[in-house]
Amino acid sequence: MTVPVTILTGFLGSGKTTMLNRLLEESVSENTAVIINEFGDTSIDSHLVIPTKEEIIEINSGCICCNVRQDLITLLQNINIENKNIDRVIIETTGLADPAPVIQTFLMKESISHAYEIDSVITMIDGKHIVRHLYEDEVKSQIAFADTMIINKIDLIDEAELLALKHTLFNMNRTAEVFTAEYGSVHVNHLMNRYTFNLNHVLEIAPDLADNSYHHHHNNEIISVVLKVKEPLDMEKVNQWLGYFVTFKGESLYRYKGILNVADTNRKIVFQGVHMTFAGMDGPLWTEKEDRQSEIVFIGKGLDSESLNQWLQYCLA
Numbered sequence: 001m002t003v004p005v006t007i008l009t010g011f012l013g014s015g016k017t018t019m020l021n022r023l024l025e026e027s028v029s030e031n032t033a034v035i036i037n038e039f040g041d042t043s044i045d046s047h048l049v050i051p052t053k054e055e056i057i058e059i060n061s062g063c064i065c066c067n068v069r070q071d072l073i074t075l076l077q078n079i080n081i082e083n084k085n086i087d088r089v090i091i092e093t094t095g096l097a098d099p100a101p102v103i104q105t106f107l108m109k110e111s112i113s114h115a116y117e118i119d120s121v122i123t124m125i126d127g128k129h130i131v132r133h134l135y136e137d138e139v140k141s142q143i144a145f146a147d148t149m150i151i152n153k154i155d156l157i158d159e160a161e162l163l164a165l166k167h168t169l170f171n172m173n174r175t176a177e178v179f180t181a182e183y184g185s186v187h188v189n190h191l192m193n194r195y196t197f198n199l200n201h202v203l204e205i206a207p208d209l210a211d212n213s214y215h216h217h218h219n220n221e222i223i224s225v226v227l228k229v230k231e232p233l234d235m236e237k238v239n240q241w242l243g244y245f246v247t248f249k250g251e252s253l254y255r256y257k258g259i260l261n262v263a264d265t266n267r268k269i270v271f272q273g274v275h276m277t278f279a280g281m282d283g284p285l286w287t288e289k290e291d292r293q294s295e296i297v298f299i300g301k302g303l304d305s306e307s308l309n310q311w312l313q314y315c316l317a
């Protein structure tokens, strides 16, 4: 029996982790292995995935579609050898991943293709922000290789915008099944164990996937800056800074998120944003075992890490 694999992809901030949480909550599977790959040397996502019985494995030393592909192969081989009970694998790629090399991993490598079978490639679409990123190669690829697309964040757009977006997506991929959602509100039964992955469709778009000659290029203009500090922060100053920064930089600020260690509270403060849309909230309590430190990642174009670090110093309590 092969283990079904869900590849969950989609651009930065489109709602992959939100969808993942839903799948983990609703799935009947007891033994899912979750593989998360983040852009930037950070593990913030592992804080944002609701704690479950599933094992969360992070691959953060690079992008899953390039330099850590071998790590993925080794990981899948180990899961197969060590844990015979695993009955599902979900891979959440980075928002900047081209899913093709990830798909290829399951086709080319015999030790992998014997043990695993792709169930579906699900692409999350940020209903509000995707239009400004449709020219990015990674986004085109995420849309083209999907067998299932979820237009998420429909609470932030109107009927006409949704209709136009559906039309645009249809022109980019005519075979994928399309769902609409708020916070990933598509039932797990529509997304799992349906084996909608369509190899013929994939090979039509990229015949070179079959012979390992598929090449893709990353958009090197998009960079990440990770900030970490142990001293507690002053929340009022952080709000001032972020408000200012998002107002002036929002257009080229694709994604930012953080877990903050704030003075006068024992809770983690979590904030997240995509361009100008951002929100903060109280997270779980810091546990005694944890090293209290703030960790923030900014992803976008033209980011200046020195000035961001100076801002962070200004925010110390």
Ligand SMILES: Nc1nc2c(ncn2[C@@H]2O[C@H](COP(=O)(O)OP(=O)(O)OP(=O)(O)O)[C@@H](O)[C@H]2O)c(=O)[nH]1
Residues within 6 Å of the ligand: 010, 011, 012, 013, 014, 015, 016, 017, 018, 019, 045, 094, 095, 124, 152, 153, 154, 155, 156, 181, 182, 183, 184, 255, 272, 273, 274, 279
């Ligand atoms: N308004 C609205 N916000 C949403 C919806 N789905 C997710 N969000 C928010 O959008 C932000 C990004 O969601 P994530 O699930 O972290 O997105 P992601 O694709 O994992 O993001 P990356 O970490 O960049 O890969 C978070 O602040 C979510 O709460 C939605 O349907 N509507």
